[in-house]
Structures are given as C-alpha cells and as structure tokens.
Amino acid sequence: MVEQEKWQWQEPGTTWKGAGLYHITLTVPSRQPLLGSLIIPDNDPSKANVKRTALGNALVDCLLSIASYHPEVQILHFCLMPDHLHAVLYVRRTMPKGIRMVVRGFWQGAKKLGRAYSVASSIAPNTIRENYQEDKLKNYQEGMLRYYQGGVRNLKEETVQLEAVSASLCKQMDKEAYYQLEPVFTEIPFIRSMGHNTQLPNTIRYIDMNPQRLATKRLKPGYFRVQKDIMIGKRSYDGVGNTTLLIAEHFETVHVRRVMVEEANHGNDEPLRNYMNSCIMAARKGVIMVSPFISPYEKQVMQVMLREKLPFIYLSDNGFREYYKPTDVLFDACASGRLLILSPWTYDASKRHISRVDCVALNTMAEEICNKKTAR
Numbered sequence: 001m002v003e004q005e006k007w008q009w010q011e012p013g014t015t016w017k018g019a020g021l022y023h024i025t026l027t028v029p030s031r032q033p034l035l036g037s038l039i040i041p042d043n044d045p046s047k048a049n050v051k052r053t054a055l056g057n058a059l060v061d062c063l064l065s066i067a068s069y070h071p072e073v074q075i076l077h078f079c080l081m082p083d084h085l086h087a088v089l090y091v092r093r094t095m096p097k098g099i100r101m102v103v104r105g106f107w108q109g110a111k112k113l114g115r116a117y118s119v120a121s122s123i124a125p126n127t128i129r130e131n132y133q134e135d136k137l138k139n140y141q142e143g144m145l146r147y148y149q150g151g152v153r154n155l156k157e158e159t160v161q162l163e164a165v166s167a168s169l170c171k172q173m174d175k176e177a178y179y180q181l182e183p184v185f186t187e188i189p190f191i192r193s194m195g196h197n198t199q200l201p202n203t204i205r206y207i208d209m210n211p212q213r214l215a216t217k218r219l220k221p222g223y224f225r226v227q228k229d230i231m232i233g234k235r236s237y238d239g240v241g242n243t244t245l246l247i248a249e250h251f252e253t254v255h256v257r258r259v260m261v262e263e264a265n266h267g268n269d270e271p272l273r274n275y276m277n278s279c280i281m282a283a284r285k286g287v288i289m290v291s292p293f294i295s296p297y298e299k300q301v302m303q304v305m306l307r308e309k310l311p312f313i314y315l316s317d318n319g320f321r322e323y324y325k326p327t328d329v330l331f332d333a334c335a336s337g338r339l340l341i342l343s344p345w346t347y348d349a350s351k352r353h354i355s356r357v358d359c360v361a362l363n364t365m366a367e368e369i370c371n372k373k374t375a376r
Contacts, residue, residue: 017098021076021194022089023203024103026059026110029187031323033082034117035059040215048215055117055184056080062109063087070095070102076200079207081214086207088200103189114184206328213325216335223334226320230342233372235365238320241340245288245311251370254279254291254301254312255363261297276301283310290369292317292362294354306330311338313369315362317354319347342369 035056
C-alpha cells in the first residue's frame with residue numbers, strides 16, 4: 001500500500017492538474033513528412049537523425065515556448081520525427097487549469113503554424129483563393145518558399161515569420177475563410193501521465209530511439225510490414241516479422257502449467273526449473289518456440305531467448321494497428337529476423353488487459369501451430 005501511495009502525485013480531487021510527468025505526442029494525421037526528413041548516414045540506423053523543415057523548427061519553438069506561458073511546466077525532453085513530435089513535460093506544482101488546457105494551447109499555436117504552412121505550400125482550397133487577394137497570397141508563398149530553401153536559418157526567425165504570416169492572414173481574410181485553411185495538425189495531442197519512477201527513463205529511451213527504429217523499418221521493410229491472412233491449419237493470422245520461421249522443421253510450445261507453479265510455491269521448484277531449462281535447450285538446438293508468453297515464468301524464458309538471440313514465435317492478444325511497430329524488447333529481434341508476431345484478431349484500441357478466455361485461446365493456438373502443417 002505504501003508503494004502505491006508513493007506515486008499518487010495528483011492531489012485529491014484534481015484531474016490532470018497535479019505535479020508530475022506527462023508524455024505528449026502530436027501527429028500529422030496524414031502521416032506526410034512535413035516536419036522533417038530522415039537521414040541515415042552510411043545506411044547505419046544507429047546514426048539516423050531528422051533534418052527539420054521550417055515547419056518542424058517552428059513547431060519545436062512553439063513547444064519550447066510553453067514554459068513562457070506556464071512557468072510551472074518544464075520541457076524535459078523531446079524528439080521531432082518527420083510526421084510527429086514526442087515531448088516529456090514536467091509539471092512542478094499544481095496548475096489552476098490542468099495539463100489538458102496547456103496542451104490544448106500548444107495545439108492551437110501549432111494549428112496557426114499549420115495554416116501558414118498550407119498557404120506557403122499552395123495547398124489552400126480554391127474557395128480560400130477566391131476570398132483572398134491573389135497577389136498577396138503569391139507574395140506570402142514566395143517569401144515562405146525562400147526560407148524553406150535555406151534563406152532563413154535561425155529557428156526563431158522562421159517561427160516569427162510563420163506566426164506573422166498566420167496573424168496577417170487572419171487579419172486580411174475573413175475569419176470563416178481563415179479557419180477553412182488546412183491546419184495540418186487536426187488532432188489534439190495524445191497525453192499520457194507517467195506515474196512511477198521507471199517510466200521516465202524508459203520513455204526518454206523510447207523517444208530517443210525513434211529515429212533509429214524508423215531507419216531500421218525503412219532499411220528492412222519486409223520485417224515490419226503487417227502481413228495479412230497467414231493460414232496455419234484452418235486459422236488465419238495477421239503477422240509482423242520473419243514468416244520464414246513458419247517453415248522450420250521443429251516447433252514446441254512454451255506453456256508453464258499451473259501445477260508446476262503450485263509445486264514450486266510449496267517448495268518443490270524442480271519440475272518448473274527443469275521445464276524452463278528444457279525450453280531453452282530446445283531453442284538452442286534450433287527448435288522454434290511458440291507461445292503467447294503470458295505468465296512471469298514464460299516471460300523469463302522469452303527474456304533468455306532474446307538475450308541469446310534465439311528465434312521464436314510470439315502470439316499477441318491484440319491485432320496490429322496502422323503504423324504498428326514492436327515494443328522495445330521485441331524490436332531488435334524483429335529487425336534481425338529472429339521473431340514472428342502473430343495475432344488472429346483485428347486491432348482493438350480499447351483493449352487494455354488480457355482475459356482468461358484469451359489466454360486459453362492463445363495457448364490452444366500455440367499447440368495448433370506446433371502440430372499442424374503451415375500453409376501460405
């Protein structure tokens with residue numbers, strides 16, 4: 001109980017107002033690389049970095065300006081990607097309006113920059129052109145394009161020009177026409193609170209690894225593309241990873257039975273220990289281990305296989321969303337062709353916890369994969 005209370009950093013009766021850490025993500029919904037371009041020197045993902053566009057630079061400046069409006073908020077860390085922005089915000093004391101209002105204000109500023117970008121890149125709707133003086137529109141476009149091409153190198157200057165374009169557009173166009181301009185950032189940033197001490201370093205590592213992961217995906221697209229309708233017996237799966245693992249000669253499940261755990265809890269851990277060791281020894285001999293890796297003991301087996309770079313098949317309790325990428329612990333194994341992730345279900349955004357019914361079903365599927373011939 002003491003450990004739980006330690007991380008209840010929001011004051012009683014408040015919602016999203018308390019001191020604490022928040023991870024926010026702002027995305028270009030179209031997924032166009034409007035914020036930067038990925039550079040991969042020597043085709044080495046570990047050297048990958050993002051070269052910002054003027055819009056990307058202005059968005060970063062908009063993010064960093066949050067503290068000038070909200071002194072209680074500190075930007076601890078951020079990473080700009082070609083189509084999204086990650087940031088970690090530290091709220092040092094209780095706020096009068098809460099983090100949602102802070103993020104909404106940042107979003108409104110980002111949309112102003114997006115509208116200026118829309119005019120500069122000639123993507124304003126025709127109806128807007130009819131309501132705006134064509135010669136002035138052309139002047140704005142030409143000026144913006146000049147600094148897109150390197151005429152303005154100072155981040156602050158880029159931001160000032162973008163904001164000036166946005167303010168001038170709002171003044172000279174009627175408001176209805178101005179708000180019809182494409183704001184680029186049409187979806188409010190996603191906000192996630194971080195409630196315990198391990199989340200900050202893990203989140204920062206996740207953010208910092210974004211360029212490297214994107215570079216890896218681009219260099220090895222086959223291992224990260226969601227593949228549909230993989231038939232195993234009579235069941236269809238979606239998969240991510242190395243499907244050639246399915247043509248291996250030998251498969252075995254990793255399924256720690258309850259009776260083994262109960263014996264271990266009563267002092268006899270030899271059956272459990274022997275079974276877990278047998279799984280690793282089989283994997284070392286080239287057997288492809290198959291499991292949803294649900295129990296802590298099954299997860300320990302998976303950790304050893306990851307550490308020893310042994311191939312395996314992982315059954316997921318949820319499907320694959322658009323732009324899916326494996327979690328930190330599985331990403332490298334997927335990139336090196338040592339992993340296949342399978343799911344028989346479509347992605348469910350509301351799913352948070354695995355049910356007992358799902359556990360039983362997934363363990364049954366693992367048995368099927370080991371016992372039936374694979375058909376593609």
